[in-house]
Structures are given as structure tokens and as C-alpha cells.
Amino acid sequence: MDTAPEPSSPLEEAITTAGGVGALAIRIGVAPSAPSMWKQRGRVPAEHCPAIERETGVRCERLRPDVAWDVLRRQEAASTAAADLVEPKAA
Template sequence: MAQDQTSGIDEAIRAAGGVEGLGDALGCAHSSVVRWRQRGRVPADRVVAIESATGVPRDRLRPDLYAQPARPGMAEAQAPFVAEARSLGLDPERIAEAALRTAVSDEKARRWAEENREAIAAHNAWVEEHGVILAKYRMF
């Protein structure tokens, strides 16, 4: 368990730009952060502040306090719906495949738009200022 906690504090230190950055973000001595790292344990009263400052989830910082309960696998969780869908004449495998395909496609599009937000904004600003390239030749 200490392995997970150490990797969580290491992740928080990296996210904050180093030991000094995390100490400054929390308003505490840098030596305190070093001690937490050496001990492999973040004090319980600092977990939420570290999560807020770095974005590292609390269950990564202190899994002993914030461990997520085990979730059933997708097949087990969906079993009642599969039976009901079949009783209604639906094909649950086809529906699940289509839903996953759509979700993956939507997430890829969202990430692409986010990654290219600045370029898209720059292009739109250029078009706004100069107009569409070769607009006089457009037939629509």
C-alpha cells in the first residue's frame, strides 16, 4: 500500500512542479513535503488540499482512506438489462457495440477539438479579419 501512496505523492510533487511548488501551493514548509514523501504517507488533513492544488485524486494519495469500492465488471452489471432487452426482442450486443463506438468517437472528437482549440481560434480570427480564401470563386 505504501507503494501506491508514494507514487501518489510523487505524482502530486510532479504536478506542482517539485517539492517547493507543492509546499508553496499548500502554504507549508518544503521539508514537510519531503517528510511525507520519505514516509510514503500524506497526512489525512492535507489530502483534500493536495488534490485541489494538483489534481491528483485523493484515492491515489491515501488509498487507505479513500479507496473506491470494487465495481462489478461490465458483464455482471449489465446482466439484468441484457435479459430484459432480449425479452423485448432487442439485440443487446449490437446496442452495446453501437453505444461504445459512439462514445469513443465522441470522446476522440472532443479531445481533438480541445488539443487544437488555439489553432481553430486563430484560423477563425483570420477568416473573420480577411474573409474566406478565394471567396469570389465560390459557387455557393
């Protein structure tokens, strides 16, 4: 049986899920060469992790375990809750 190789990193998993390097780049709005450069460097810039997570489901924590994503997620949740108090969402 011929099976696809397992992704070797979270970035590889995101690339595979997106449908390739070019597809990932388009989906997250970066230059087509950016994901390949990140692969070579072994590091995704933190500012691109949320878009990768949104588009592929690969969590920021896996892409960049060195970033305190839990702190950022709590801040985002608090900001969203505060904004909802000021301007409730339409039903």
C-alpha cells in the same frame, strides 16, 4: 529520446505536477520540507490530501487509499447543499 521518469507514487505525481517539492509546499501552505518528509515516511497526512487534490488534480483516494473519502465527500456535498438552502448563491 530522453523522457522524464514516470512518478513512482501519487505523491511523486503531485510533486511533479506542482513543479517540485517547494512549489507543492507553497501551493498547499505547508513547510517546504513537509512533502519530502511525507515521501520518506511513505504517507501523506490525510488532512493535506484535499489541498493536494485541489492544487494538482491527484485524487485523495490515490494519496491515501486507507481513508473513506467517499463518506467525507458525501458529507461535504450535503453540507454545501444545506448551506445553499439557507443562503442561496448570488446569481
